Amino acid sequence: MEKSVCIIGAGWAGLAAAVELSRHNIPVSVYESAPQIGGRARGVQTQGKQIDNGQHLLIGAYQQTLALLKTTGINEADVLYRYPQKLQLIDLQSHQKAFDLSLPRLPAPLHLLFGILNCRSLNSKEKISALLRFNALLKKPVNKDISVNKWLTQAGLPEKFIHHLLQPLCLAAMTTHPQQASAKSFQYVLQKTFFAPASHTDLLIPKVNLSQLFPLAAKACIENHGGEVLTSSPCRKLVYDNHQLRGIELDNQFVSAQQVILATPPWAAQKLLGDYPATQAIAEKLKQLEYEPVITVYLQYPENIALNQPMLGVLNATTQWLFDRRICWQPGLMAAVISARGEHEQWDNKTLGQHISRELASLFPHWPEAESIQVIREKRATLQCHVGVDGLRPGPDTPIPNLYLCGDYVLYENNRPSLPSTLEAAVESGVKCAQRIIQETP
Ligand SMILES: Cc1cc2nc3c(=O)[nH]c(=O)nc-3n(C[C@H](O)[C@H](O)[C@H](O)COP(=O)(O)OP(=O)(O)OC[C@H]3O[C@@H](n4cnc5c(N)ncnc54)[C@H](O)[C@@H]3O)c2cc1C
Incomplete structure (x- = not known):
């Protein structure tokens, strides 16, 4: 039987796409190669303990993720601990507090204004300089991408503000050292966080393991809408006929599909796309990602x-x-x-x-x-969110009309910098990919 939409990969991007399609009564079949769903954000059971494959942090600016949790029927307060941004950094060498920033619950940008004015880690001159220059830094477009370090140094911000706050934030948000990280992307992250409603700076810490946070509820939602999520089902090959995708090949099984979303990580997408001449150019770009x-x-x-x-x-x-x-x-x-x-x-x-x-x-x-x-x-x-990385990130469309890409590496809008690869980027790409298919479905 021909499937309506096949999704390859049950990470947060693939599951987000599947939930969005399910909500619009488009049945989906999700194929996941691993024995469990969740991809790079999942719970793991080891030595009798339920932990995560890595500690994750979300922020209030993750609007797509929070909206998706809601539409999946997840109550935010049950799964996330939300508290207004209260960042404290301690120096291992001096054992002193190196930076302490608490943003009060005031409408933006007053929260930032009062947060910096009340920050005990800066003297009065540093506070004024931080406020004026940080504001200017976020407003002035980065036309030619440079490294975050260069960008911050050129802005003349107080040293403490750079070394004790912005550099650690860059490493946390972009998983890339500030000497390599893209200023364009970092500026976009900071704008989305600080030039936005005050709640966007809230820190959201998972209260449950990452599988329980979204993937398991997503699976239930997909199944309730008549879809299926199959684990230990790796896609080995994409099967074409006359420049259209006919379906996908699993181990010893061919699945015919009208539309296919490739929601694997880039290295797996590269392998599947490298097989066919029309998609080789995308595979070549993916090969260059670090x-x-x-x-x-x-x-x-x-x-x-x-x-x-x-x-x-x-x-x-x-x-x-x-x-x-x-x-x-x-x-x-x-x-x-x-x-x-x-x-x-x-x-x-x-x-x-x-x-x-x-x-x-x-x-x-x-x-x-x-x-x-x-x-x-x-x-x-x-x-790696390095300078110029956006030039290597593919968009959601491929030369094959019924094959789409989604995942934390996919660039969704050409006219804006990309989000670094995060849960929000994964979810955004999944939801938007599904919306493309929904629009095209009569
Ligand atoms: C340790 C760690 C800490 C992180 N911390 C944060 C954080 O604090 N905040 C944050 O926002 N983000 C964080 N991230 C990043 C975030 O987890 C990822 O950006 C996100 O999970 C990526 O989701 P994805 O769906 O795009 O890709 P993936 O999660 O990689 O999902 C792709 C899925 O495709 C499957 N697959 C691969 N090949 C095939 C195939 N041939 N057939 C079928 N299935 C296939 C894979 O098994 C996988 O399940 C962290 C990541 C890690 C690993």
Whole structure:
């Protein structure tokens, strides 16, 4: 039987597309190669603990993601802990607070104005300079892409504002070191966050594991609408006939389809698209993309051990952000996040785990030793969001009229910079891809 829409890949992008199509009564079949759904944002069960393949953070600016949760029937408060931006960064060397920014619940841009004016980490001169120059920086378009470091230095912002706030934010948001990261993309992220309603700066920390946060509810929603989500079902080949896609080949099975959405990560899309002359140009571009790792080190302490806030930034250390998993009902469990490349990648899990444990012991001398340590490495966690990366990112359309692309690497609107590869980028591309098909379906 011919399927209406086949979606290859059950990460957040593929599932977002499937939910959107299901809501419009277009039946979908989702094929996922892994034994579980969720892709790069999923829960994992290891050593008797339910953790994530990597600690994730969402922000209030993730409007597409929040809207999708709602349409899937998920109540935000059940799955996300929302609190107004309260960033605290501590310096491992001095053990002093390096930066402390709390944005009050005021309409934008007053929240930023009062946040910076009340920031104790800056003196009066630095506050005025930060306010004026940050505002100018976000307003002036970056015509020719340059690195974030160059862009920030040229703006003449106070050193502390750059090193203790904007550079760590760049690394967190783009998983790319500021000396390589694209100023165009970072400016877009900052505009979406700070030149927007005050709620966009809220931090949203998952209260449940990542599979429960969206993928499992998405699967239920798809099935309730007559669709299906099949795991351990890798697509091996796209099958064409006369410049149209006829369907997809699974292991020992051909599935005929009217429309196909390729929602795999770029490296898997590259393989499938490289097979056919008309899509080889896209595959060639994808080949040039580079990736950045994210490592999460989970450290279990006795249940009474806690941070004063749900997350804490760490400067001059291998640990970049520390999350207290008490929010996910896991008291005593800390998740230390290390984004992007660095010498830590060369260390084995034991060495890395012990190193992070020593950093935490130095920051919190009253904590006992961790009872257990687990290291989860994702070598290709995100796209490297380097200068000029948008030139390599494909759009959703392909030369084959019934084949579309979606995923955190797909560029949705040519006239605006892309989002770095995040859950929001994945969801946005999935929903918009589905909307294209909905518009074209009589
Ligand atoms: C450790 C880590 C930390 C992160 N932290 C954050 C964060 O804090 N905030 C944030 O917003 N983002 C974060 N991200 C990024 C975010 O998780 C990704 O951008 C997002 O999950 C990508 O979703 P996707 O659907 O585009 O791709 P994927 O999740 O890669 O989904 C693609 C799916 O396709 C499947 N597939 C591949 N080949 C085939 C095939 N041939 N047939 C069938 N299926 C196939 C894969 O198994 C996968 O399930 C993080 C990522 C990682 C790994």
